Amino acid sequence: MTAMLVVKLGGSAGIDPALTLDDLAALWPEHRIVFIHGANAVLDEWMRRLGREPRLVTSSTGQVSRFTDRETMDLMLMVYAGLVNKRLVEGLQQRGINAVGLTAMDGRIASGPRKDVLRAIENGKPKVLRGDYAGSIEQVDTRLLDLLLDNGYLPVLTPPAVSDQGEAINVDGDKLAMQLAVALRAEALVILSNTPGLLRDVRDPASLIATIDVSDPASVEAAMTAAQGRMKKKVEAGCKAVQSGIGRVVFADARLPQPIQRALAGVGTVLTAGSRVEVRP
Numbered sequence: 173m174t175a176m177l178v179v180k181l182g183g184s185a186g187i188d189p190a191l192t193l194d195d196l197a198a199l200w201p202e203h204r205i206v207f208i209h210g211a212n213a214v215l216d217e218w219m220r221r222l223g224r225e226p227r228l229v230t231s232s233t234g235q236v237s238r239f240t241d242r243e244t245m246d247l248m249l250m251v252y253a254g255l256v257n258k259r260l261v262e263g264l265q266q267r268g269i270n271a272v273g274l275t276a277m278d279g280r281i282a283s284g285p286r287k288d289v290l291r292a293i294e295n296g297k298p299k300v301l302r303g304d305y306a307g308s309i310e311q312v313d314t315r316l317l318d319l320l321l322d323n324g325y326l327p328v329l330t331p332p333a334v335s336d337q338g339e340a341i342n343v344d345g346d347k348l349a350m351q352l353a354v355a356l357r358a359e360a361l362v363i364l365s366n367t368p369g370l371l372r373d374v375r376d377p378a379s380l381i382a383t384i385d386v387s388d389p390a391s392v393e394a395a396m397t398a399a400q401g402r403m404k405k406k407v408e409a410g411c412k413a414v415q416s417g418i419g420r421v422v423f424a425d426a427r428l429p430q431p432i433q434r435a436l437a438g439v440g441t442v443l444t445a446g447s448r449v450e451v452r453p
């Protein structure tokens with residue numbers, strides 16, 4: 173049986189997607205793949221071009237997220253669902269892959285409650301921000317993805333998801349990837365970003381944490397302590413994926429050739445559940 177892979181390419185600065193697209197072309201169609209992407213650096217760039225400053229806020233629990241008011245959601249749709257998604261589809265089409273670009277809102281692939289109030293700390297002060305189009309994923313529906321995969325199309329997916337009231341909601345791309353990997357019973361979840369993996373010291377690329385043993389609370393705590401800002405969500409999502417039965421979860425570098433194959437070979441931060449999980453080269 174062909175292995176099911178979920179690959180997420182982060183949208184942070186400094187990533188050339190061509191490396192990941194080349195690798196997808198090497199792995200497809202022998203592998204069944206759902207490709208998920210972010211676009212945060214391109215969105216920041218376009219917001220600034222249009223005279224708007226991106227608003228990143230830290231929640232009371234220490235998580236960093238984008239405050240997504242109505243206008244920011246319009247821009248998010250333009251950049252994530254439009255520019256970045258369609259450029260990736262174009263790149264895959266150029267490599268002979270029949271890709272289809274969708275948001276997680278389409279076909280209600282991912283849905284959940286909107287949380288329009290954001291309690292945040294801004295400039296050291298607690299604030300209540302209203303009008304946020306953000307939410308969490310409570311349900312995933314993989315029927316549309318199966319329909320595409322069964323017919324030879326590679327789905328290229330991006331936030332937003334859809335709220336219970338049918339509104340576009342900003343959701344975390346790593347959590348989206350994790351939840352889809354679980355629902356699709358993926359053999360592996362590969363999360364690519366502009367870092368070699370989880371670093372003990374974010375400023376030192378050589379300080380890679382090679383493994384996180386999700387069954388060991390001390391290992392998870394050390395990982396959560398090392399992770400700063402948005403990286404915390406990645407660690408949480410990765411741990412949840414392993415706990416939910418994904419055999420291989422790897423955080424790896426999108427900036428090197430063959431980033432997916434490298435990750436599958438164990439280069440990066442590999443999340444395991446004790447000795448039960450083996451990473452095969």
Ligand SMILES: Nc1ncnc2c1ncn2[C@@H]1O[C@H](COP(=O)(O)OP(=O)(O)OP(=O)(O)O)[C@@H](O)[C@H]1O
Binds near residue numbers: 182346371372398
């Ligand atoms: N301990 C750490 N190790 C590695 N990276 C870290 C660490 N702490 C914080 N980071 C930061 O986390 C970032 C990656 O997370 P981020 O969510 O910003 O990216 P992404 O997933 O690529 O983007 P998107 O949300 O658009 O998909 C890195 O750019 C890095 O600067």
